[in-house]
Amino acid sequence: MSKPIVAIVGRPNVGKSTLFNALAGENISIVKDTPGVTRDRIYADVEWLNYQFTLIDTGGIEPDSSDVILSQMREQAQIAIDTADVIIFMVDVRQGLIDADSKVADMLRRSRKPVVLAVNKADNYEKSLPDVYEFYNLGIGDPQPISAAGKQGLGDMLDVVVGYFTENGQEEREDDRPRIAVVGKPNVGKSSIINKLLGENRVIVSDIAGTTRDAIDTAITWGGREYVFIDTAGLRRKNKIKEELERYSIIRTVTAVDRADVVVVVIDAVEGVTEQDAKIAGIAHDRGKGILVVVNKWDAIEKDDKTVYKYTEKIRETLSFMPYAEIMFVSAQTGQRLAKLFDMIDMIVQNQSMRIATGVLNEILSEAVALQQPPSDKGKRLKLYYITQVSVKPPTFVIFVNDRALMHFSYTRYLENKIRDTFGFRGTPLKFIIRERKEREK
Known part of the structure; x- marks a missing residue:
């Protein structure tokens, strides 16, 4: 099942990047150790409650004239409409409702995609409420007052966003065609x-x-x-x-x-x-x-x-x-x-989609450990207790060890190669999750 896609659209300086960073937090998926991949923070994987989705920042607009701003916002809105399952439309409570907002709202409304209206910079909830209500005039549903910088109201907004997932997601992937x-x-x-x-x-x-x-x-x-x-x-x-x-x-x-x-x-x-x-x-x-x-x-x-x-x-x-x-x-x-x-x-x-029996995996593991001693640090040696495959697409394995800090990337790579020597797994990445187990649990 593919993850839903949520795109952020809005005028310059309404706080799109601030919101993106607040939601993406530190878990920025832009390939941490992948050489050759620049970290353009365009997308990030976000988890809220039990939902996972891909968040997309459709881009900053920095021109000076209002005509250019409007045409670029339309461009952004079009990207969001084409690709996203849910659109977060950001406006600024301090600047109030502006003509450009209304024009983009028209486009979004016609797209029939679910739109969540986020009214940013509502730092003082009581005080800014009357101004928030003004955005009902856009005709795209209830405004959600938030403060991206102060991380206020984000939970309520995300509840509305993920509320749309279940409606769209259920019927999407019934077929098993590749x-x-x-x-x-x-x-x-x-x-x-x-x-x-x-x-x-x-x-x-x-x-x-x-x-x-x-x-x-x-x-x-x-x-x-x-x-x-x-x-x-x-x-x-x-x-x-x-x-x-x-x-x-x-x-x-x-x-x-x-x-x-x-x-x-x-x-x-x-x-x-x-x-x-x-x-x-x-x-x-x-x-x-x-x-x-x-x-x-x-x-x-x-x-x-x-x-x-x-x-x-x-x-x-x-x-x-x-x-x-x-x-x-x-x-x-x-x-x-x-x-x-x-x-x-x-x-x-x-x-x-290949699955490998746990017994076979553990034979490969003990043979690999016998051939190449696990790393040690300050007299403490890594011990590998057990390996099992937990899912497919991609094939994902959990390895239980005595100390995660000792499990170097290079040793994981070594074990991956051993598994590949036996089963090939050509064309697919393998994922390894390292879990710690205390001696006595074992």
């Missing part, structure tokens, strides 16, 4: 790959209106099995400032990746692998998805017997945080090797 997000920079050939798969193979095409989202998902039948492709194309927007465009594409990528089982990261063979590719792949890695790196336009490359090897090496280097990712070389233009895409996807889906 869902594949095709992501990558603009112009690498994402849509061409999907179109080629559709057109050449006389497959049955049906456009499923994206359940709660507006992205059109495409169902493709191959070898008697149906797959749903989520396309993140649609970034053909002229004269957009580069940062804006990049921000928008990252938001689109996060929302598509969240809904997918397998993420196909498309790289342009002519241009080679870039930092931006690493950033995009990092989002999928971060969210524990199966990953297939597809190098497109392979027909356009001059090749000798070492080309594939050199290329693979460069990709492995740039995407060093995901050595498990599968790599394929294709051409959407000629259709070269595209048929193999489905075999790869099937394998990755299978690996994502």
